[in-house]
Amino acid sequence: MNELESKSARFVALCMLGMVLFNYPFLALFNVTGSLFGVPALYAYLFIAWAALITLMALVAESGH
Amino acid sequence: MLHETTIVLISFLYLGVLFAIAYYADERADAGRSVIASPYVYSLSLAVYATAWTFYGSVGRAASDGVGFLPIYVGPTLMIALWWVVLRKILRISKQNRITSLADFIASRYGKSALLGGLVTVIAVIGILPYISLQLKAVSSSFTILVQYPEIAMPATIGATSIRQDTALWVALILAAFTIAFGTRHLDAAEHHQGMVAAIAFESLVKLLAFLAVGVFVTFGIYNGFGDLFARAAAQPKMSAMFAPLEGVAGGYANWVWLTILSMMAIMFLPRQFQVAVIENVDEKHVNKAIWLFPVYMLAINVFVLPIAFGGLLRFPDGSVDADTFVLTLPMAEKQELLALLVFIGGLSAATGMVIVETIALSTMVCNDLVMPVLLRLRRLRLNERRDLTGLLLGIRRGAIVLILLLGYIYFKLAGEAYALVSIGLISFAAVAQFAPAIFGGIFWKGGTRSGALCGLLAGFAVWLYTLLLPALARSGWLPIGLLDRGPFGIELLKPLQLFGLAGLDQISHAMIWSMIANVGAYVAGSLLVSPSADEHRQASLFVDVFRHTGGPGGARFWRGTASVPDLYSVLARFLGTGTADGVFHGYAAARGLRWPTDTLVADAELVHQVEVQLAGAIGAASARIMVGSVVKEEALSIEEVREILDEASQVVVYSHRLQQKSRELEAATAELRQANERLTELDRLKDDFVSTVTHELRTPLTSIRAFTEILLEDPEVEAEQRRKFLGIITKEAERLTRLINQVLDLSKIESGKADWVATQVDMKEVISDTVAAMEQLFKEKNIEVEARLPERVSSVTVDLDRMIQVMLNLLSNAVKFCDGLNGRVEIALSERDGSLRVDVCDNGRGIGAENHEAIFSKFHQVGNTLTDKPHGSGLGLHISRQIVEHFGGRMWVESSLGSGARFSFTLPTGSQT
Numbered sequence: 004m005n006e007l008e009s010k011s012a013r014f015v016a017l018c019m020l021g022m023v024l025f026n027y028p029f030l031a032l033f034n035v036t037g038s039l040f041g042v043p044a045l046y047a048y049l050f051i052a053w054a055a056l057i058t059l060m061a062l063v064a065e066s067g068h
Numbered sequence: 069m070l071h072e073t074t075i076v077l078i079s080f081l082y083l084g085v086l087f088a089i090a091y092y093a094d095e096r097a098d099a100g101r102s103v104i105a106s107p108y109v110y111s112l113s114l115a116v117y118a119t120a121w122t123f124y125g126s127v128g129r130a131a132s133d134g135v136g137f138l139p140i141y142v143g144p145t146l147m148i149a150l151w152w153v154v155l156r157k158i159l160r161i162s163k164q165n166r167i168t169s170l171a172d173f174i175a176s177r178y179g180k181s182a183l184l185g186g187l188v189t190v191i192a193v194i195g196i197l198p199y200i201s202l203q204l205k206a207v208s209s210s211f212t213i214l215v216q217y218p219e220i221a222m223p224a225t226i227g228a229t230s231i232r233q234d235t236a237l238w239v240a241l242i243l244a245a246f247t248i249a250f251g252t253r254h255l256d257a258a259e260h261h262q263g264m265v266a267a268i269a270f271e272s273l274v275k276l277l278a279f280l281a282v283g284v285f286v287t288f289g290i291y292n293g294f295g296d297l298f299a300r301a302a303a304q305p306k307m308s309a310m311f312a313p314l315e316g317v318a319g320g321y322a323n324w325v326w327l328t329i330l331s332m333m334a335i336m337f338l339p340r341q342f343q344v345a346v347i348e349n350v351d352e353k354h355v356n357k358a359i360w361l362f363p364v365y366m367l368a369i370n371v372f373v374l375p376i377a378f379g380g381l382l383r384f385p386d387g388s389v390d391a392d393t394f395v396l397t398l399p400m401a402e403k404q405e406l407l408a409l410l411v412f413i414g415g416l417s418a419a420t421g422m423v424i425v426e427t428i429a430l431s432t433m434v435c436n437d438l439v440m441p442v443l444l445r446l447r448r449l450r451l452n453e454r455r456d457l458t459g460l461l462l463g464i465r466r467g468a469i470v471l472i473l474l475l476g477y478i479y480f481k482l483a484g485e486a487y488a489l490v491s492i493g494l495i496s497f498a499a500v501a502q503f504a505p506a507i508f509g510g511i512f513w514k515g516g517t518r519s520g521a522l523c524g525l526l527a528g529f530a531v532w533l534y535t536l537l538l539p540a541l542a543r544s545g546w547l548p549i550g551l552l553d554r555g556p557f558g559i560e561l562l563k564p565l566q567l568f569g570l571a572g573l574d575q576i577s578h579a580m581i582w583s584m585i586a587n588v589g590a591y592v593a594g595s596l597l598v599s600p601s602a603d604e605h606r607q608a609s610l611f612v613d614v615f616r617h618t619g620g621p622g623g624a625r626f627w628r629g630t631a632s633v634p635d636l637y638s639v640l641a642r643f644l645g646t647g648t649a650d651g652v653f654h655g656y657a658a659a660r661g662l663r664w665p666t667d668t669l670v671a672d673a674e675l676v677h678q679v680e681v682q683l684a685g686a687i688g689a690a691s692a693r694i695m696v697g698s699v700v701k702e703e704a705l706s707i708e709e710v711r712e713i714l715d716e717a718s719q720v721v722v723y724s725h726r727l728q729q730k731s732r733e734l735e736a737a738t739a740e741l742r743q744a745n746e747r748l749t750e751l752d753r754l755k756d757d758f759v760s761t762v763t764h765e766l767r768t769p770l771t772s773i774r775a776f777t778e779i780l781l782e783d784p785e786v787e788a789e790q791r792r793k794f795l796g797i798i799t800k801e802a803e804r805l806t807r808l809i810n811q812v813l814d815l816s817k818i819e820s821g822k823a824d825w826v827a828t829q830v831d832m833k834e835v836i837s838d839t840v841a842a843m844e845q846l847f848k849e850k851n852i853e854v855e856a857r858l859p860e861r862v863s864s865v866t867v868d869l870d871r872m873i874q875v876m877l878n879l880l881s882n883a884v885k886f887c888d889g890l891n892g893r894v895e896i897a898l899s900e901r902d903g904s905l906r907v908d909v910c911d912n913g914r915g916i917g918a919e920n921h922e923a924i925f926s927k928f929h930q931v932g933n934t935l936t937d938k939p940h941g942s943g944l945g946l947h948i949s950r951q952i953v954e955h956f957g958g959r960m961w962v963e964s965s966l967g968s969g970a971r972f973s974f975t976l977p978t979g980s981q982t
Contacts, residue, residue: 010152011152011153014149014150014151014152014153014359015149015150015153017149018146018147018149018150021142021145021146021149022146025139025142025146025324025328026321026324026325026328027321027325030314030321030324031314031321034312034313034314035311035312036302036308036309036311036312037311038298038302038311040295041294041295041298041299042294042295042298043134043298043310043311043312043374044311044312045134045135045311045312045313045314046134046135046311046374049135049138049142050367050371053142053145053363053367054367056145056149056363057145057360057363057364057367060145060148060149060359060360060363061359061360064152064356064357064359064360065356065357065360
């Protein structure tokens, strides 16, 4: 039961992390006309943050087997 | 050239392939080798979330406000992070209660309420209609555009007048026929639609590949990669403004956040998502992989959205081409016939996947939660006479599928033209979001009641109708547009798009704020104000505590009444067919060691419960309740009785917790006892050793005393000289004996704590000088040089003076004993440091090996071979000395190595200690 609970807590924490990443003020920081690696900054930020979040979710999901 | 016939043929060919896959999967399922029992298929089937909206609409949205399409996919990712907590619970509940749909879930949670199930169904059907119309619009317009190839013309400018040319109607009818063939071949709502799931997973692959193909073509075929494409876009002021789209719009961030929240709910409560994620799930463990695979899918299908949007805007700068069609029109403009065809098939697969699953889910709801409860109540007697009702159930479902698709078509005709694809879909999202309070509240809050859920759903749905559906109809010209501009009856405060004067938000955020306030408020208020019935109380507990009730008797505990086995059998056979009914009764009898139908079964609570659950799997919880209620005589349980049963259950849990606690304590006590026993055994062994050593030590002097006295006694002629020598030995041995006995007594006193300690302020300088003086004679005899290095002044210590002298005497006599025989030298040093005195006694004897440094402090330890060397002492002196020093809070140790003397040291704290 303990392992299940800690896994739940990790997922909830990841959800919170996502809510922070995809919200004001982080969005505002990248809401500029400039580019990042030749890609619009906000677009690049969203995809990088999204991919990172999914990676973390995969790590938590596949842990503890 | 792409002929109309070619396209139609290829489309049907594609649908045929789907059907073949479904057929194959069904066959495999019947053979017991399921193809969908894989987390990968499960994850792909979840991607039914990506519809024509994703396929065509996202690009349209991106072309107007940059990254504005993304919350629709980021939101679900956030929700999926919570799946481990939420979805697992919903899955467990649904499996235990054989839930058949979203409406069934809500109805079942709130006391198997047929009214609530019906309301949820109505909301779902009306709410989803815009979404279905979106798919029809996407397929028909993509078809209309594609047949113009190589021309690029928008459907609106072509104008279809005759029925034959009304593509959307044809699409609706074909899809209805296809879905009926697909999903309602036989009555298996309780089982899984394995064929459908396999086909949907395949469709997810097709649409992803098609979209990625266009993305790669636009980005790397038309332009030279992302950098080139975005650089060109940046050169256009209109597009470079979209690089930072959130600033310009009033409430840009609020809109973003609301869209995220909205899609978080949509991923859970769209009927088709509930269908594939919950109803069609074959193994809870698949969730584990889907948690990250499905978000990866969403990420992949979105990477090229913005590049395609910018590519389209660059290619068609005059705005003549609808951005919703860029995915298709870009390959067409570049004369990529095959790619355009692939795109059309991709869009078709996105749309058909959605329509198939959505209508199957909705038709199940309409049948189980809307039509059947009404029929069973209205014409109960006549229905009960019918022997086989499976045909009726299938008929209702098929009718519902056709009806839903036609309604979708009508909505498309009424309001579809005025909105872009994404805007149409969002209206549906907002409708299903209304289920969120009732479901989340239902699985986490036992206090949520039927009245609360009814009020919440009604209030939320009413606001949705007023703020989203009404404006959609008004904009399409079916209601006076003045309603939007001036408000009903000219009341500005009630303007549907700026309710109570709330302005500055987009339409969806505005509707979400008001509908959620109304919904949650009414749900909570209704739940708190109206107390629940016994049924609701029971269901609330079964849902919220699902993980606690696992493996228990479940719902059967709550039933009391009388029933007959033939009645139960016939009601089951009517809805599920005799085959299934026989199976259920066989299984039930076998579990009790009986044979059916030869042995007599008792229609007890467990059997009634089994029948009801089986029925619920086919016709929904509410209908099953009515059916079972019609053949059994049920005694209604009062709410107090339900509470009692629940209390009993929770008391059992408490007892079992206590029992576990007790057993843990017992284990701990056992372990302690075992340890104590081991210690006792060890002590016993030590005591034996001690006794035998003491006996041995006592016997040595006794033996020599006895030997010499015997000589003197038997031989009177011993010379005087000899006699004196013998007597001297006897005296010395007797002294040694006395000393030994004294030490043993002393030791036992110290160890048992009975020793008298007289603690006084003692000056160690004096102790040392006194003992050295007392032993001066001995040193001289042995020709040993003594040096005592004492400081001027030292702090006094609180110790027993006599005991300290005993310690010093012991150390000094040891030093004397082991000193070098010729040039013996003993050094005594006293020093004070860090609040403690330290005494060192060094000799220059043969030293002690490191292996004996601790051993010499144990009882009766003699360094050296006791057989060959003559023992030099009792072996108790150092042991006692250490006990004394430790008693006063000090420490005693030795530093030495063989051949270089030994240094015995001890410390004593100078603070006042006893």
